[in-house]
Amino acid sequence: MELTAVKTRLRSAVSWQPDTRKAAEELIEGLGDVDAAALMFFASPAIGGDPIAQALTRHFPAAAVIGCTTAGEFTERATGTGGVSAIALPRSLVRTAAAALADLDRGVDAGITAAVAQLERQLDRPLRDLDPDRYVGFVLIDGLHGDEERVNDLLGNAAPLLSFVGGSAGDDLAFTKTTVYADGTGHDHGAALLVLESDAPFRVIKSCSFEPVGRTLTITDADVPERIVWELDGRPAAQVYAEAVGCGIHDLGSTVFMSHPVGLMIDGKPWIRSPQQVVEGRGLKFYCQVLPQMQVELMRGTDLVAETRHDLRRAADDLGGHVAGAVMFNCILRRLEIDQKDLGDQFVDALADIPTAGFHTYGESWLGHINQTLTAVLFGAPRSTTD
Template sequence: MNARTVVRAHAVGPTAQALPALLSALDRGLTGRTPAAVLYFASSEHDPLVLAPAVSQHFPDAAVIGCSTAGEFTDQAIGLGGISAIALPHGVLHRAIAVLGHLDPDPAEGTAAAVRALEQRLGSQLRALDPDRYLGFLLVDGMHGSEEQVNDMLGNTAPLLDFVGGSAGDDFAFRSTWVAAGAEVSFHGVALLLCESAVPYRIVKSCSFSPTGRTLEVTEADVENRTVYEFDNRSATAAYAEAIGANPATLGAEDWIEHPVGLMIDGQPWIRSPQQVLADGGLRFYCQIMPGMRVEVMRSTDVLGETTAALEAARADLGGTVAGAVIFNCCLRRMEMDARGLTGRFPEALAGIPSAGFHTYGESWFGHVNQTLTGVVFGI
C-alpha cells in the first residue's frame, strides 16, 4: 500500500451496524498508517450526537469533520441512508486542523471566530499561508442561507487560499442539517478543515451546462432571501418560463434542473438554480442573485461525461497517478441523474480515482454555487 493513497469507505444500515462497519473498513485500508484528517458524510437518518464522538474518538490524532447529506458515495458505491468517509493519511497531508464555527446569530462573526481559532492553533494568519501548500475544506449548514456570508468571510480573510466544500443536506426533508468538527456538532454552523498538503493537488469544478444565448437581467430582487421578483422588468416566473419555453403555471424542478441560470466567467458557467415558484410571481433560488446581474439561461449537457473529463484532466495535470479525491456533488445533479436513470453509473464517472463525498445542498469554491461538482484531487 502506497503511503500516499487515501482510504475511502461506505456503509449502510442502522447506525449501530453502519458505523462499526465504516470504521473497520477504514482501519483495514489504512493498514497501520495514521490519518491526518478524516471526513465523513452521513444520511440525516443517523444521529450526529452518536457519530461525531465515535468517529473522533476512533481517530484521536486526526482532524475530523462531518455533515449530513442528500446522498453519499465513493468511487465504488452510491446510496441513500448510509455513511461515506475518506481518510487522508500522513504522506498525503503533513498536518490538518479542524474547528467548528457557530453561525447563529451572526454568520459572519461565527465564521470569523472559527478562523481565529484556526489561526491560533496554527500559529499563523491564514492570509500568510502558501496557497501551493495549504488548502481548506468547509462543510456548512444547508438550511439557513448562510453560505454566501461564510464564503465572503473566508475570501476576505484568506483571498489566496482555496476553501472547497459543500452545504449539508437532510435527504430532501428541508428541515434541519448538521455539521461537526471533532466531537462537537452544530445545527447551524460551519466545519473548517485546514490542511497542509504533502503532495501537489488540483481543485476540480465540473458544471455540465452550456449557455442558450438567452440572457435575463435581474431588475428586482430580495438578495437576503435569495428571491428574484423581476427579470427584465417583468414577473420573474413569467420571464424565466418564456426564456426556457415552459408554461409558468407548471414550472417545477424538472425545468430548472435542465435550465438553471448562471454567470459566464472566463468561459465557465457559475450556476444559480431556482428552488421554488412563489405565489406572487417571484422565483426563489438556492443561492443569491444580485440586482443588475445579467444571467445566462443554460441547457444541461453530459453530466457523467464532463465529470469524468474534469477528473481525468486533474489526474493528467498531476502526472497521471493520484492518491485520491474528496468530492462534493450537488443534489440537483443527483436528481438529474435519477431522472435519466444514470445514478448507478455515477461512481464510474469518478474516473477510477479513490474518492468519497456526498450530494450537497450547494457547493463552495470562490463563493456559493449550485448544480456543480467541486472537489480536490491529491497527487502522489
C-alpha cells in the same frame, strides 16, 4: 492518460448499515490502520451523525475530523442514500491539519471570525499567510439557514489566496434540520472548517453539465437575502423566465428548473444558480443569491457523466496521472438527475477507481456558493515520491 495509483493513498470507506453502531464499526474497519492526519465523514440523518462523529474522533484521536449530514452519500465504489461515507488523509500526505466549528447562532460574522482565529492558533500563523500551493481548506455549512454566501465571503476575506472547497449539509430532502461536525461536536446552525497542509500537489475541480442557450437575462429587481428575483429585464421574473424557456408560468416546476438553471458566465464558464420555486405568481426564488444588475445566461443540460469524467481526467492529467484520492461535493439536483436517468453506476465509474468519499449537497462552495455543480479536491502523489 492512464491514472497511476500511488503508494500513499487516501482511504475511503462506506457503510449502508441502518444500525449506527454497526455503521461506525464498518467505517473504522474499512479505513483500516491508517495514520490519519485528517478525516471527513458524510452521514445520512437516518444513520445519526452524532454517534458517527464521536466514534471516529475516539478511534482517530490525533486526526482533525469534520463531517455533516447529507442528501446521499458516495465513494468510488457506490452511491446511494441512507448510509455514511468517510475518507482518511494519511500523515504521509498531509503534514498538518486544523479543524474548527463555527457557531453561527450569534451571527455569521462573529462565528466565522472566532473559528478562523481557532484555526490560526492551531496552525500558528494567519490564514492569509498560507501558501495556496501547499494549503487547502474545506468548508461544510448547514444547509437550511441561507448563510453560505456570507460564510464564503468571510473566508475569502480571511484567506484571499486560499481555496475553501465544500458543500452545504443535507437531510435527505426533509428540509427540517442539517448538522455539521468538527472534532466530535455538532451544530445545526454552523460551519465546519478544515485546513490542510498537503505534501502532495492538488487540484480543485468544478464540474457542471450545462451550456448557454444564447439568451441573456438581466436581474433588475431582487431581494438578495431571501434569494428572490422579482424582475428580469424589467418585467416579472417568472413571466420572462417562462417565455425564455418556452412554457407557461403554470408549467414552471422542479423539472423545468433543473433542466434550465441560469449561469453567471466567468471566463466562458458558467457558475450555476438554480431556480427553486415561483413566488407570488411573479417572482423566482433561487437556491443561491443573485444580485441586481447581474447578467446571467439561460442554460440547457449536457451529459452529466461525460462532463464529470472529463473534468476529473483533466485534473488528473495536471497531476501527471498520479492520483492519491479525492473529496467530492455533488449537488442534490445532480443526484436527482442521476436517479431519474439511472446513471448511478456510470457516475461511480466516472470516478475511475480514485479513492473518494463525498456526499450529495444542498449547495456547493468554491469561491462562493453555487448550485447543480460538483466541487472537489483531487490529491496527487506526495512530492517526496515524485521529485
